[in-house]
Each structure stands twice: as structure tokens, then as C-alpha cells.
Amino acid sequence: SQTIHQWPATLVQPVGSPLSLECTVEGTSNPNLYWYRQAAGRGLQLLFYSVGIGQISSEVPQNLSASRPQDRQFILSSKKLLLSDSGFYLCAWSPGTQNTEAFFGQGTRLTVV
Amino acid sequence: QQQVKQSPQSLIVQKGGISIINCAYENTAFDYFPWYQQFPGKGPALLIAIRPDVSEKKEGRFTISFNKSAKQFSLHIMDSQPGDSATYFCAASIHGYQKVTFGIGTKLQVIP
Numbered sequence: 001s002q003t004i005h006q007w008p009a010t011l012v013q014p015v016g017s018p019l020s021l022e023c024t025v026e027g028t029s030n031p032n033l034y035w036y037r038q039a040a041g042r043g044l045q046l047l048f049y050s051v052g053i054g055q056i057s058s059e060v061p062q063n064l065s066a067s068r069p070q071d072r073q074f075i076l077s078s079k080k081l082l083l084s085d086s087g088f089y090l091c092a093w094s095p096g097t098q099n100t101e102a103f104f105g106q107g108t109r110l111t112v113v
Numbered sequence: 114q115q116q117v118k119q120s121p122q123s124l125i126v127q128k129g130g131i132s133i134i135n136c137a138y139e140n141t142a143f144d145y146f147p148w149y150q151q152f153p154g155k156g157p158a159l160l161i162a163i164r165p166d167v168s169e170k171k172e173g174r175f176t177i178s179f180n181k182s183a184k185q186f187s188l189h190i191m192d193s194q195p196g197d198s199a200t201y202f203c204a205a206s207i208h209g210y211q212k213v214t215f216g217i218g219t220k221l222q223v224i225p
Contacts, residue, residue, distance in 0.1 A: 006156075034212075043217035044157070044202065090156050094213065101147040101206070102213045104156030 002027035006091045006105030013112055019064075019078040021108050023091030026072065030096040033074040035066055038088040038107075050074060051096065086112045116140055117205050119216025126223050132190040134219045136203035139184065143205035147213075148177065148188050151200045160201070161188075193223045 006023045013019060025031050035047045046059045048066035056066050063082050067075045074091055088109055092102040118137045126132045136146075145164055149157035163170045163177040163186065170177045176189040190197055203216040 044215045046212065049212060092156075101145070101159050101162060101204070104149075104158065107154070107156045109154070 002093075002103065004091060004093055004103060004105045006108060008108060009106065010109045011111070013081050013110065015083055015112055016080050019076070019081050019085070019110070021076040021089055021091075021110075023074045023076075023105055024072055025074075025093045028072070028093070028095065030071060031093040032096050033068060033072075034092040034094070034102060035064075035074065035076045036090040036092060036104075038090060040087075044090070048076070081112045083112050086110055116214045117203060117216045119203050119219060121219060122217060123220045124222070126190075126193045126221065128193065128195060128223055128225050130193050130223075132188075132193045132197065132221055132223070134188045134201055134203065134221070135185065136187065136216050137183075137185045138205050138214075140205070140207075140214075141184070142207050143214075144208050145206045146177070146179065146186050147204050147206075148175075149202040149204060149215075151202065151218075153199075157200075157202055190221075193221075195223045195225060197221060198223050 003026045033050045036044045038044055050056050050068045053068055064078050088107050090107045091105040094102045116139050120135050147162035148160045150160040151157040161172050161175050163179050165181050168179050174191045179186045201219045204213050206213045
């Protein structure tokens, strides 16, 4: 069966510090991968998605970047965090061959102080 | 541009009542409509899904009703329980297309 791992679960970082959130998927190959952000009480905002290694599409201009160094690894990064980067970050995957539903990780609660 | 409009954004229902969440979409190319349930501090989890070739799908207390001509679909939770208290997202996707489009979410509270 497929599983998705996302870490860390919580993170408190000072303004101006770098960020690296990692997500890995097991039990499938060539998945579509996604990073979402969810502000408090708000919906899911798609930040990045990837259909293959090194292929990243950005949905919203922002202070963040994403990379996919391996087929089942997706990384969300920032060189300098802003207060507005605080939120709940979710990694998700969907089957690469037939996009139906997305399967989510448990999320990372990021607080920028 | 919000391609999937979800309402209401919050809902309070008494235990045993029916919770109804509505969604409307614009893109007629959507061909898969999943619903997600999210508990606080957790990632959303797939609850139930429907394709536009059926008008209704039921799984336990959860039912999706789908109206293709009106481009609307809804989630009904029968005999709502306090454990159903969560945020619910409707979504839509297109076969072969990479992105799933989500509604804004409905925070459901079931009170005893």
C-alpha cells in the first residue's frame, strides 16, 4: 500500500531563517506531488505541483520554492522566512497515470516568529 | 479564480440531524468529484467520491448527490454525530490533468 511521510510535524522558525520541509511517498512510482498551504480557518491553497523529477510548477508567486530531486521526494524550501509564511503545510500525492483523488500527509505546522 | 464554490463555510447541526454541504463547479471538463474530511491538526482524508455518470452515491451515513445539468453536487451526512465534527472539502479533478481543485471548506460542528 502507498504511504506518504511528511516532516517535521511542527516547526517554529525566526523571521529570516531558511526552511526545508520534506515529503516522501512509498509504494508507488511516478506520482504527481503537491505542496499545499492552509492558513488558519481557510481552504487549501496549492503552492507547487510536480509531475516528474525536476519538473516543478508554481501556482502562486511567493517566498517559497520546491524541488523534486528523486521520484518520490518533494521538498519545500525558503531562503528567508517571512511572518506571512506561517501556516499548515500539506504534502500530497496522486497517481501519475490517472489523476483522481489526492492523498495527503499529516502536515507541518509552521510558525514564523 | 475559484472553480469550485462551496457553501456554507460553517455549519452547526444537532446530533442526529442531517448535515448538508453544497458545491458548484464551472468547468464541465471535471469528471471526478471527491470529498475530504479533515480533523484539526491532520491532513485531509478522502471520504467519498463520485463520477458524473451517477446521480447519487451512498457509503454508510454519507451520501453524495450529483446534478450534472446544474453543475452542482452535495454531501449529506445522515444522523450526524459529534465525531463527524471536522472540516469538509469538496473537490473536482479532470482525468489526466495534474491538479485537484478544492472548495474553500466547510467547518462542521455537531452538538450533542
